[in-house]
Amino acid sequence: MSDDALHATPDAAAVAEAPKPRRERLSPAPVDPVTGRxxxxxxxxxxxxLRQAVVDAFNAKKARKFLQKQVHHISANRELADGIKFLFxxxxxxxxxxxxxxxxxxxxxxxxxxxxxxxxxxxxxHRLIKIREVEDYAxxxxxxxxxxxx
Amino acid sequence: MSAPLFLLAxxxxxxxxxxxxxxxxPQAFGLPELCLFNVERLxxxxxxxxxxxxxxxxxxxxxxxxxVAEIYGGEQSAATVNMxxxxxxxxxxxxxxxxxxxIVARLHxxxxxxxxxxxxxxxxxxxxxxxxxxxxxxxxLIRHPVAQCKSVxxxxxxxxxxxVNAFEIDEDYAIMEPQIAWHDVNLNILExxxxxxxxxxxxxxxxxxxxxxxxxxxxxxxxxxxxDDDEAIExxxxxxxxxxxxxxxITALFGxxxxxxxxxxxxxHKPKIPPLDTDLPWRKDGRRLYxxxxxxxxxxxxx
Numbered sequence: 001m002s003d004d005a006l007h008a009t010p011d012a013a014a015v016a017e018a019p020k021p022r023r024e025r026l027s028p029a030p031v032d033p034v035t036g037r038x039x040x041x042x043x044x045x046x047x048x049x050l051r052q053a054v055v056d057a058f059n060a061k062k063a064r065k066f067l068q069k070q071v072h073h074i075s076a077n078r079e080l081a082d083g084i085k086f087l088f089x090x091x092x093x094x095x096x097x098x099x100x101x102x103x104x105x106x107x108x109x110x111x112x113x114x115x116x117x118x119x120x121x122x123x124x125x126h127r128l129i130k131i132r133e134v135e136d137y138a139x140x141x142x143x144x145x146x147x148x149x150x
Numbered sequence: 151m152s153a154p155l156f157l158l159a160x161x162x163x164x165x166x167x168x169x170x171x172x173x174x175x176p177q178a179f180g181l182p183e184l185c186l187f188n189v190e191r192l193x194x195x196x197x198x199x200x201x202x203x204x205x206x207x208x209x210x211x212x213x214x215x216x217x218v219a220e221i222y223g224g225e226q227s228a229a230t231v232n233m234x235x236x237x238x239x240x241x242x243x244x245x246x247x248x249x250x251x252x253i254v255a256r257l258h259x260x261x262x263x264x265x266x267x268x269x270x271x272x273x274x275x276x277x278x279x280x281x282x283x284x285x286x287x288x289x290x291l292i293r294h295p296v297a298q299c300k301s302v303x304x305x306x307x308x309x310x311x312x313x314v315n316a317f318e319i320d321e322d323y324a325i326m327e328p329q330i331a332w333h334d335v336n337l338n339i340l341e342x343x344x345x346x347x348x349x350x351x352x353x354x355x356x357x358x359x360x361x362x363x364x365x366x367x368x369x370x371x372x373x374x375x376x377x378d379d380d381e382a383i384e385x386x387x388x389x390x391x392x393x394x395x396x397x398x399x400i401t402a403l404f405g406x407x408x409x410x411x412x413x414x415x416x417x418x419h420k421p422k423i424p425p426l427d428t429d430l431p432w433r434k435d436g437r438r439l440y441x442x443x444x445x446x447x448x449x450x451x452x453x
Binding site: 024026028035036039040043046047050053054055061087095096098102103106 | 334
């Protein structure tokens with residue numbers, strides 16, 4: 001098939017030859033001129049409420065499915081969760097460039113990061129308690145001194 | 151620097167397969183989904199932008215990490231992905247167009263081929279492609295609205311429709327409606343392509359490529375200034391040979407549609423094209439395609 005013949009069919013047409021009537025988008029959310037994406041914050045209040053109800057229902061369904069998967073995972077005695085089954089071939093082998101050593105190393109690294117972040121959080125909470133005590137004491141002193149001046 | 155070739159399409163429009171096929175051309179290099187033009191600066195892929203949660207951000211980085219690992223490290227392993235993170239860290243304040251330009255220059259004389267369906271959800275993102283690469287070519291891939299919408303609703307419970315605010319809202323109800331996404335994303339692409347010189351753009355139906363890949367891949371190759379001999383076409387028939395046609399290392403598993411990653415081999419087939427007045431599998435109320443969707447589909451050659 002020649003180039004000309006191919007371009008002459010509707011399935012593979014040069015776009016420049018296509019008619020270009022101006023069309024309106026169908027999304028009810030007006031397009032934000034900066035991002036070029038529909039902005040739901042510009043919807044009318046009743047539209048926004050109805051939209052939010054759909055989003056909430058979607059999220060609830062997702063959460064329910066996630067929990068169901070977790071329960072299945074636990075009850076199946078550490079059976080491979082459905083969510084990651086697709087990573088493995090029909091014999092249960094992981095992909096060629098995902099060696100077990102890398103998985104273990106990554107798991108250890110994530111655990112290390114979690115411990116490190118938990119340590120930092122604990123330290124900050126401790127400091128926060130101390131600072132609050134100092135702040136409370138200082139405010140208390142200030143109030144007392146103002147009372148005495150009166 | 152060889153001008154890259156970008157595939158523009160809504161998701162679930164054969165983009166993963168066609169991108170990998172074109173990328174197997176001896177004069178081309180098929181990239182995973184880099185998602186670079188979703189943000190302005192590279193660091194924004196890590197810190198995120200409004201409305202995008204961290205999990206999706208991490209997934210959006212997998213393609214870039216795998217590409218950098220492969221191109222600069224010669225393989226995709228946990229070690230080269232670490233190297234890729236350092237590579238990205240050194241460029242974190244760069245404009246993403248500049249980052250892409252560096253990758254394209256590194257691949258020269260091969261033509262970079264990339265598709266990130268997230269580009270087509272906003273015209274400014276596509277303008278970013280043209281700004282970074284004024285000579286780039288753009289292949290607008292089309293899929294029948296009913297088949298594409300059905301596929302969208304089967305993935306992640308149709309989350310893509312929410313991402314582009316494709317809701318049908320009436321006085322007393324709202325539902326997710328994927329045909330709005332099909333229509334509006336294709337409209338975004340058409341609007342952007344009005345700014346692109348005609349010689350740099352081509353529109354093709356995915357179903358036609360699937361049914362007669364050799365003819366259509368050869369046509370794309372000629373349009374892109376690439377060889378169209380038998381050897382080149384034969385290479386393109388093997389997308390599974392792409393270094394990105396599989397899961398990546400544990401630290402960057404994805405970078406493409408997981409369905410494609412788990413089964414990238416191409417099997418020629420003639421996709422069934424339903425009539426435009428058929429029942430819609432995702433609607434329980436018997437409603438059919440909107441007139442605006444039918445009109446646009448007609449323009450794309452569907453009846």
